[in-house]
Amino acid sequence: MEKSLQRIQTFMKLEASAGLVLMAVALLAMLAANSIAAPLYDGFLNTNVRVGAGAFEISKPLLLWINDGLMAIFFFLVGLEIKREVLVGELSSFDKAVLPIFAAIGGMAAPALVFIYFNWGNAVTLSGWAVPTATDIAFALGILALLGKHVPVALKIFLLAIAIIDDLGAIVIIAVFYTSELSVNALTLSMLGFALAVGLNRMGVQRIAPYLLIGLFMWVCVLKSGVHATLAGVLIAMTIPLKEKQGNKALLLRAEHALHPWVAFLILPLFAFANAGVNLTGLSLADLLTPMPLGIAAGLFVGKQIGVFGATWIACKSGIARLPKDVTWQHVYGVACLTGVGFTMSLFIGSLAFDSVEMMNTVRLGVISGSVLSGILGFAVLRMTSFKPALQADPPNLGSEQAKASTQA
Secondary structure, eight states: OHHHHHHHHHHHHHHHHHHHHHHHHHHHHHHHHTSTTHHHHHHHHTOEEEEEETTEEEEEEHHHIIIIIIHHHHHHHHHHHHHHHHHHSTTSSHHHHHHHHHHHHHHHHHHHHHHHHHHTTOTTGGGGTTGGGOOOHHHHHHHHHTTGGGSOHHHHHHHHHHHHHHHHHHHHHHHHHSOOSOOHHHHHHHHHHHHHHHHHHHTTOOOHHHHHHHHHHHHHHHHHHTSOTTHHHHHHHTTSOOSOBTTBOOHHHHHHHHHHHHIIIIIHHHHHHHHOOOOOTTOOHHHHTSHHHHHHHHIIIIIHHHHHHHHHHHHHHTTSOOOOTTOOHHHHHHHHHHTTOOHHHHHHHHHHHOOSHHHHHHHHHHHHHHHHHHHHHHHHHHHHSOOOOOOOSSOTTOOOHHHHHTTOO
16 A cells, blocks of 8 residues: 555656646747747758658658657557556546546546537537547646645545546547548558567566567557557557566566656657747737637636536436545546646647648647646635645555556556
């Protein structure tokens, strides 16, 4: 129990620091896009990078290498976290998972409906319906960490579980709704790579290099197949062993521990710098009130609150679930607001839905405004919610990861 709590607290500290870094980098991108450095900023992102051998070639602007390549590593980490939580963590049993599952589903459905309401009848903007469904875990936990002991540990775990399920939902949305024409041959090759990685898992291979080589092969195949390449990261993560071998720490836990700082302090900040630069030249308040940015902002700010709080209330009042220890309805409302901080994942989905600079500018405008409003309100609500720290030696829903890990694959 103590080790499990220590792992979660360490994760929270890392995510909080990463959230602050993301805030700083996002502001830097905004400054770069709206200063005399704007041509350099745009030129940097549009620099063509080619990798090839013989007839095989991948040639993309640097922006797409970041969004398709580096974000595959981010999704690899997300896949590791999902597998761990499902097998030995906060989603490993119905009692633990039911409340955050309800909250996350509500938190994805309501924002999408809000966006659709504002954009109904416009086939072009309607494709961005999934943009406000996402939650940025680093930003949300970073804001929550600023409150220190004003919020119970159980509330932080609740937000973490919602964000992980939200990430899983985003993966499904990307795979189903943001896939172009399929190349069956390339997709078949990627599945053969996946089968080979599963075989390594069954043989008990505990070295990361073979999995990464197969993962690179799968990434190329998925990229060529028409399915978004980042999903290769999730697939290969599912094959990483969580079973301990000869007393050594499980490969999944070692990989997650080693990769997390690189993702938190390099990959996500680089993504934020590349995608958060909104050019405000010529923009006015009227532009924010046009259907797409308004739909995104309202989806994050209003839809998330309604969806997360409403689904949580329904789950608890129907007897399906109950609030964690020391968590009040004011806490739940504050967390519902924080889930409206979409940023990284919302910008990523926006980049899949739209490829023109003008459309992405409106996406950024909606995402940033909705995320800022959600973060400010969430912080204010939780700060005003009085909480006297109780003895929390055994926070709710914390299973023994080490005991279970030895029996899970």
